Structures are given as C-alpha cells and as structure tokens.
Amino acid sequence: MNTKxxxxxxxxxxxxxxxxxxxxxxxxxxxxxxxxxxxxxxxELSWARVDEPCRMCGNTGKEHNALSAPPAH
Ligand SMILES: [Zn+2]
Ligand SMILES: [Zn+2]
Structure with missing residues (x-):
C-alpha cells in the first residue's frame, strides 16, 4: 500500500x-x-492513528542512525 x-x-x-x-x-x-x-x-479526547513517512530513515526503510552502527573493531 504505502511506497517507500x-x-x-x-x-x-x-x-x-x-x-x-x-x-x-x-x-x-x-x-x-x-x-x-x-x-x-x-x-472528548481520543487518539487518532496517522500515517507519516518515517523521518528517521527519510522514508527509505533503511537504518539511518549512525549511533546504531556496529562498533568498529
Ligand atoms: Zn524508518
Ligand atoms: Zn540515506
């Protein structure tokens, strides 16, 4: 449904x-x-679910956080 x-x-x-x-x-x-x-x-206050492009990966679905990179040995 949603593209990346x-x-x-x-x-x-x-x-x-x-x-x-x-x-x-x-x-x-x-x-x-x-x-x-x-x-x-x-x-009344309720919760609505929204779809947003992921900002952490720029909508690519690929990990983009350098902090999560495996430590260099
Ligand atoms: Zn993402
Ligand atoms: Zn990138």
Missing part, C-alpha cells in the same frame, strides 16, 4: 547504499503510525 523511497535525498549517503539494516523506527517499512491526540466533536 529508494534514497533519503542525501548524496552520497552510506546508509542508502546498504540494504542489510532495516530502520528500527519503522521496521523497514519507511512509514510509521504514531497516535495523535484528537478532540472529537463532543469535546
């Missing part, structure tokens, strides 16, 4: 060049579904 991008937009990007790590925030889907507070017409 091949690259995050940074060129060059070493994270986009590799395919072995899935983004841990969206689990590789490139999308995440946070819940947002939402006020109903009756004035």
């Amino acid at each position: 991008r091949a690259r995050c937009g940074n060129v060059p990007c070493e994270w986009c060049d590799r395919d072995d790590r899935a983004c841990r925030f969206c689990r590789g889907s490139g999308w995440w579904r946070p819940e947002r507070p939402h006020q109903t017409a009756a004035g």
